[in-house]
Amino acid sequence: MRKGKPSGTSTTVAFWRGLNTLGVTHVRGFTDPFAVDLLPPLPGYLLRAAGLLFKRFPGAKDRFLTGSTGMIDMIALRSRAIDASWADAFEAGVRQLVILGAGLDARAYRLPKLSEVRVFEVDHPDTQAYKRQRAKRLHSNAAVHSYVGVDFSMDDLARSLRNAGLRTDERSHFIWEGVTHYLPHAATAATLAAIRCVTAEGSQLVATYAEPEGENPSARTRVRQLIFRWVGEPQIGLLERGHMAKLLTEAGWHVARDEGADDLARRFGGDPAVASLNLRERVVLAEAVGRRL
Ligand SMILES: C[S@@+](CC[C@H](N)C(=O)[O-])C[C@H]1O[C@@H](n2cnc3c(N)ncnc32)[C@H](O)[C@@H]1O
Numbered sequence: 001m002r003k004g005k006p007s008g009t010s011t012t013v014a015f016w017r018g019l020n021t022l023g024v025t026h027v028r029g030f031t032d033p034f035a036v037d038l039l040p041p042l043p044g045y046l047l048r049a050a051g052l053l054f055k056r057f058p059g060a061k062d063r064f065l066t067g068s069t070g071m072i073d074m075i076a077l078r079s080r081a082i083d084a085s086w087a088d089a090f091e092a093g094v095r096q097l098v099i100l101g102a103g104l105d106a107r108a109y110r111l112p113k114l115s116e117v118r119v120f121e122v123d124h125p126d127t128q129a130y131k132r133q134r135a136k137r138l139h140s141n142a143a144v145h146s147y148v149g150v151d152f153s154m155d156d157l158a159r160s161l162r163n164a165g166l167r168t169d170e171r172s173h174f175i176w177e178g179v180t181h182y183l184p185h186a187a188t189a190a191t192l193a194a195i196r197c198v199t200a201e202g203s204q205l206v207a208t209y210a211e212p213e214g215e216n217p218s219a220r221t222r223v224r225q226l227i228f229r230w231v232g233e234p235q236i237g238l239l240e241r242g243h244m245a246k247l248l249t250e251a252g253w254h255v256a257r258d259e260g261a262d263d264l265a266r267r268f269g270g271d272p273a274v275a276s277l278n279l280r281e282r283v284v285l286a287e288a289v290g291r292r293l
Contacts, residue, residue: 001182002232006130009233010103013075013178014039016068017106018047020076022054024061027076028269030083034106038134069220070261073271074281077264078208081283082175084268085206086111089173094203095143096172098122098161100191101152101179104131108140118144120164122157125149152179153187157194168198176207181279183237185247192251196288203288205253211280212238224279244284253286 001007018035020027036047054061065072086097086107095117099105102121108114119142123131128149148164150157162168174195180188195205213221228235239247245255260282265271 001124001126004126005232006127007103007124007233008231009178009182009228010127010131011040011043014104014106015043015047016072016075017079019050019064019072020079022047022051022061024054024064025073025076026065026270027073027080027265030076030080030268032079032106032110034109034138035104037138038104038106038131040130040134071279074261074279077261077268077270078177078281078283080268081259081264082177082206082208083107083111085204085285086173086175089171089204090117094171094173096120096167096170097142098166098172098174098195100174100176100195102131103127103178104134105175105177106138107175108142108145109135109138114140114142117142118146118165118167120146120148120161120166122148122150122161124151152183152191157191158197161195161198166198169200171200171203172198173203174199174205174207176205178208180207180209180237180239180244181235182233185237185239185243188237188239189247189251192247192253196252199288201288201290204256205248205286205288206283207286208281208283209237209239209244210235211240211282213280241282244282248284248286252288252290254289255284255286257285259283 014035017032021031021033021035036044039047090113097117098120099107100122102123108119108121128147132147146164148160150160225235241258248255264283
């Protein structure tokens with residue numbers, strides 16, 4: 001991330017969720033009506049303009065979808081899967097939700113039935129300051145909605161969550177969406193261990209990670225890597241599936257499910273061939289088992 005600047009990739013994914021909401025996806029049952037409010041002014045304006053364009057030329061939606069080589073559908077897929085994991089946790093009685101690397105995530109505003117739920121949004125202080133400014137006009141129905149500023153590479157996350165009022169004797173549901181890609185592996189391992197320290201048995205973590213393409217990445221991947229570097233958020237944290245499972249296990253998490261675009265598309269719709277065209281992103285659900293480390 002660029003010093004003193006909010007994350008640019010958080011704006012990009014919020015923009016895509018805004019496009020999903022305008023119908024630019026084949027995924028069923030996902031919308032984020034607050035994405036447009038949280039976006040910076042220019043992307044917010046462009047999203048509204050896209051809405052007008054689609055009213056006049058509905059066929060343009062498919063062009064956007066194809067042009068994004070799968071990124072836009074993958075965002076809807078991963079969001080849908082994460083929302084479903086929270087809905088299951090809520091049904092099972094979990095009432096603490098921790099959103100790690102929240103960016104412009106609108107879950108604190110858009111999820112239903114939050115009136116008994118304590119929501120903690122954790123993010124890099126620079127991104128979070130911007131999010132708070134954008135979210136001023138929005139209202140969260142959560143019982144508690146706390147912002148916790150943390151740099152995963154240097155700060156004490158466990159202490160910050162305790163100080164923010166997380167109840168460590170209660171189960172929590174952790175969401176970590178689209179963040180590990182940008183972190184050194186050591187910071188990912190430290191974050192997994194830190195949240196396990198403040199987590200009661202039976203808590204769950206749902207996280208996304210992306211697999212590297214191997215020794216000879218495609219031209220499209222090379223261009224994507226250059227763009228991420230150029231915006232100051234290089235994808236230095238790509239992880240093989242086995243590596244992610246190892247990091248989770250070492251931190252005291254048990255992998256319950258690990259899905260790629262094809263598995264997710266079977267559950268929620270979308271074209272798996274398109275969704276996996278770009279980044280090989282996966283969604284892993286893990287459970288806190290045994291005693292804390
Ligand atoms: C691609 S955005 C994803 C945001 C959000 N989870 C979503 O899916 O919309 C990446 C997020 O990771 C956060 N991030 C990156 N490096 C971080 C660090 N070292 N400490 C804390 N947050 C970090 C950024 O601030 C940003 O919010």
